[in-house]
Amino acid sequence: MYALITGASSGIGKAIAYELAKKGYDLILVARREIELNELKTNLESNYKINVVIKVLDVSLVENCKKLHSEVTSLNPYIVINNAGFGRVGLFSEIDLETELSMIDTNIVAVQVLTKLFVNSMKDGIILNVASIAGMLPTPLMATYAATKSYVLNLSRSINQELKNSGSKVRVLSLNPGPVITEFGQVAQTKQKMQGMSAERCAKIAVKGMLKRKSVIVPGLLMKIMRILVKILPMGMVMPIAYKIQNKK
Ligand SMILES: NC(=O)c1ccc[n+]([C@@H]2O[C@H](COP(=O)([O-])OP(=O)(O)OC[C@H]3O[C@@H](n4cnc5c(N)ncnc54)[C@H](OP(=O)(O)O)[C@@H]3O)[C@@H](O)[C@H]2O)c1
Known part of the structure; x- marks a missing residue:
């Protein structure tokens, strides 16, 4: 059974590739x-006795997403993971527009196109869209990135409910x-060295949650607590804290 992962050359996508290969x-x-x-591909095929097909392409172009879908339909992927994405830290007024538009094309448009095409061609299976905790709260100094991830989170939740109600698998x-x-x-051009969870741990949690068909997967206790706090605290209190955290970056 095939799983397709965009953004598999590094980070979370690469770690998920290992997790699924296992x-x-x-x-x-x-x-x-x-x-x-x-x-x-060489590492995975020699260590796990699986087939690996690689597709070198830029998902920010709609025609590439359509081509990708048509090229892999015959492999009938059971899992599709829209993971390719990037962010940029800085003031909205200072980040250049071209970077933001490219971010919207990669983080939103590619997810929209691939989700649409695979929802319509899959009979059974899972599409996992990689959003972010940043999509659950206002994120000053990463405004566009957080907005793209809110889109991905809410789009995925809505479609999932439609599919459940229609009896789709x-x-x-x-x-x-x-x-x-x-x-x-x-x-993202952060000044601070990145701290957080390892990509391997994130991938393990992601795959476990995905195979249980959990609608919204939030890896780690701290982020689960953060999600609850964002829901119960007044926005006026959350925003300055979010600004302080982001400003360190
Ligand atoms: N790391 C975090 O703290 C964090 C937190 C929450 C959410 N996320 C999300 O997790 C996802 C993966 O990010 P990561 O942390 O693993 O970062 P990463 O190490 O920079 O990986 C990003 C992956 O996306 C691919 N990619 C980017 N633009 C692409 C494009 N236009 N076409 C095709 N592939 C593209 C990159 O490959 P190429 O450069 O080879 O194309 C790379 O494989 C992203 O959606 C990100 O927003 C990350």
Whole structure:
């Protein structure tokens, strides 16, 4: 059975690839960096006796997402993980518009297109969209990134309910990690060295939750507490705290 993972060349996506390989899934791995994907394919195939197909492409282009879907339909993936994404830390007024539009294309548009195509072509299976704890609360100094992840979280929840009500066997779930040590911080241009959960731990929790078909997966006790606090505390109290945390980055 195949699982497709976008953003598999590093971080959470790569760790999920190992986690699923251990469980015997064949893999379709997607990212822009060919060397990293090839290395990963060699490692996974020799250690886990699985088939790995790599697709070197940029998911921020709609035509690439459509091409990807049509190329893998014959492999009939049971799991699709929309994980490719990136953020940028800084003042909204200072982050350049091109970076933000590219972020929206990668974090939102690609997820929208691939979710739509796979929801309609899958008969049974799981689509896991990687959102973030940042999508659950206002996040000054990462405003656009947090907004993209709110979109992914809410889109996934709504579709999942529609699928449940229609009796479909397909599920659309979301993974909402707090800080995870990956290349994310470097890409987001944070000044602070990244601290948080390991990508391996995040991947383990993600795969366990996904196979249990948990609608909203939040890895780690601290982030679960954070989620509750955000729900019960007044926004006026949450915002300055969120600003302080982000400002350190
Ligand atoms: N790390 C965190 O603290 C954290 C927390 C919450 C949520 N997340 C989310 O988790 C996901 C994975 O991030 P990560 O932390 O693992 O960061 P990462 O190590 O930077 O990995 C990002 C992955 O996405 C791929 N990617 C980025 N843009 C792409 C594009 N246009 N087309 C195809 N692939 C693309 C990258 O591969 P190439 O560069 O080779 O294309 C890479 O494999 C992201 O959606 C991120 O927003 C991360």
